[in-house]
Amino acid sequence: MEFSSRARQRHARLAGDRREQYPHSLQFYLEPPTESISLVEFESLAIDRLKLLKVVENLGVSYIRSTDTYKTKLEHELRKLKFPYRALAEDDYEARRKDHISHFILRLAYCQSEDLRRWFLQQEMDLFRYRFNELTESLMQKFLEHANLSFEAISEDLKNELCNELCASTPGFSLSKVKEQMFYKVGLADAVDLFRARRVFIKDGFAYVPFKEIDVIVLNNYRTKLSKALALTARSLPSVQSDERLQPLLKHLSHCYVGPDYSAQNNTGKISLEQIDALSVKSFPLCMRHLHRALRDSHHLRHGGRMQYGLFLKGIGLTLEQALEFWKKEFIRGKVDADKFDKGYAYSIRHNYGKEGKRTDYTPYSCMKIIMSNPPSQGDYHGCPFRHSDPEILKQKLQSYKIPPSGITQILDLVKGMHYQLACQKYFELTHDVDDIGFSLNHPNQYFTESQKLLSGGRELKKELSNSGNFQHKNNSQESMNSNSTPTSSNAAADTELEGLEAYFTED
Ligand code: SF4
Numbered sequence: 422m423e424f425s426s427r428a429r430q431r432h433a434r435l436a437g438d439r440r441e442q443y444p445h446s447l448q449f450y451l452e453p454p455t456e457s458i459s460l461v462e463f464e465s466l467a468i469d470r471l472k473l474l475k476v477v478e479n480l481g482v483s484y485i486r487s488t489d490t491y492k493t494k495l496e497h498e499l500r501k502l503k504f505p506y507r508a509l510a511e512d513d514y515e516a517r518r519k520d521h522i523s524h525f526i527l528r529l530a531y532c533q534s535e536d537l538r539r540w541f542l543q544q545e546m547d548l549f550r551y552r553f554n555e556l557t558e559s560l561m562q563k564f565l566e567h568a569n570l571s572f573e574a575i576s577e578d579l580k581n582e583l584c585n586e587l588c589a590s591t592p593g594f595s596l597s598k599v600k601e602q603m604f605y606k607v608g609l610a611d612a613v614d615l616f617r618a619r620r621v622f623i624k625d626g627f628a629y630v631p632f633k634e635i636d637v638i639v640l641n642n643y644r645t646k647l648s649k650a651l652a653l654t655a656r657s658l659p660s661v662q663s664d665e666r667l668q669p670l671l672k673h674l675s676h677c678y679v680g681p682d683y684s685a686q687n688n689t690g691k692i693s694l695e696q697i698d699a700l701s702v703k704s705f706p707l708c709m710r711h712l713h714r715a716l717r718d719s720h721h722l723r724h725g726g727r728m729q730y731g732l733f734l735k736g737i738g739l740t741l742e743q744a745l746e747f748w749k750k751e752f753i754r755g756k757v758d759a760d761k762f763d764k765g766y767a768y769s770i771r772h773n774y775g776k777e778g779k780r781t782d783y784t785p786y787s788c789m790k791i792i793m794s795n796p797p798s799q800g801d802y803h804g805c806p807f808r809h810s811d812p813e814i815l816k817q818k819l820q821s822y823k824i825p826p827s828g829i830t831q832i833l834d835l836v837k838g839m840h841y842q843l844a845c846q847k848y849f850e851l852t853h854d855v856d857d858i859g860f861s862l863n864h865p866n867q868y869f870t871e872s873q874k875l876l877s878g879g880r881e882l883k884k885e886l887s888n889s890g891n892f893q894h895k896n897n898s899q900e901s902m903n904s905n906s907t908p909t910s911s912n913a914a915a916d917t918e919l920e921g922l923e924a925y926f927t928e929d
Pocket of ligand 1: 706707708709787788791792804805806807808841842845863864865868
């Protein structure tokens with residue numbers, strides 16, 4: 422965020438007044454923020470939290486959560502994005518404020534459907550778990566009191582009386598360890614996870630929970646509160662959505678992809694039509710490979726497929742003239758004659774390239790947009806195969822692409838856990854024979870760029886796809902955080918315009 426010096430002073434005064442709002446770096450987010458913020462700040466805070474949650478998702482699937490690598494990488498990201506990363510810090514008011522406000526903005530954006538709620542809840546839980554476990558014992562105690570979760574510690578006499586039962590019912594606890602640790606008497610409803618896993622001693626409707634397991638209770642409590650809050654927020658959505666400034670922002674955030682804009686590429690014209698078949702096998706993500714195959718087989722794609730695939734091809738470098746030739750050649754091999762193509766389809770292709778209508782230069786779709794909106798119906802080939810295909814059909818497709826059985830199992834497990842982009846990353850690793858792709862996949866055109874970079878040892882990328890390199894560079898600077906939010910605004914505008922554009926695609 423950029424503030425002028427006067428604004429900074431005013432902000433500092435405000436900050437002083439509000440500091441007591443955040444006695445801890447860790448929050449249960451019980452009270453929504455009440456201060457006024459600009460739309461620009463609203464968007465920038467939300468984008469940063471979205472970036473953080475995407476990293477949380479990625480790390481959660483790639484590493485075991487208790488490992489040092491997981492913790493180090495997550496701390497690095499929290500520092501980089503300026504969120505509270507160590508609960509001991511006394512002077513992180515700005516970070517705490519950002520944490521608070523951004524959580525509530527994404528709560529609004531991600532309460533809109535069951536899928537979104539589930540995703541948001543999972544990432545927020547993982548983030549909370551990491552932060553809570555990073556607290557020292559005394560800070561944990563303080564936080565529990567602050568969150569009204571101050572459970573009653575049992576007396577030494579009672580502990581001695583129950584020590585055999587506590588030792589037998591608490592896995593990993595010897596008699597001496599029982600004597601060392603504090604045990605808390607917790608209502609059964611709060612300890613249901615421990616009870617289910619038979620990891621706690623129960624007596625007279627109370628669970629006797631050792632301090633080291635208290636995170637399970639706290640997380641359980643947090644999950645319940647956040648689920649309820651999301652359901653309540655969803656109910657109040659109609660009134661929020663009636664605000665015409667917020668509605669497009671929230672809609673866009675829930676489909677939001679945080680990364681470079683692939684609409685304007687320096688690689689335009691660097692790809693020949695003859696290369697596309699080979700590229701579709703080597704460097705296209707599954708969604709685009711699927712669309713390309715369907716187009717070659719049936720010499721036609723319906724409107725959703727033409728939009729998704731057409732904009733992707735534009736993003737990888739097809740010029741307007743090439744696009745017109747490519748689609749026409751294929752369509753006239755089917756049921757559409759040249760005249761019908763020129764009248765019915767050429768206009769929409771020119772429109773995609775900003776040469777008709779409002780002359781908007783349309784942006785290729787991000788993974789989030791493909792995954793979250795416009796699911797394919799029968800006869801459609803667009804969408805994300807990891808999200809929209811039946812698992813059995815996906816399995817057969819992966820087998821036909823020679824993915825090894827162990828890889829297919831890993832992909833299907835990720836799909837089952839609704840980690841569609843991570844499943845796609847795994848597909849990338851398996852088809853490119855690398856152990857770790859080293860980037861977080863957000864966009865089909867990013868997949869293509871990274872694939873080309875890998876296959877050509879990085880040389881061609883510099884020459885052909887230098888635009889992507891620029892974005893990488895920008896992403897590493899503070900400037901990029903601001904510049905990243907700008908394409909998002911323009912993406913939001915483009916999304917709105919795309920809806921208008923869809924009217925031009927009435928012909929299937
Ligand atoms: Fe395409 Fe993204 Fe799905 Fe991969 S995750 S198949 S790139 S939409």
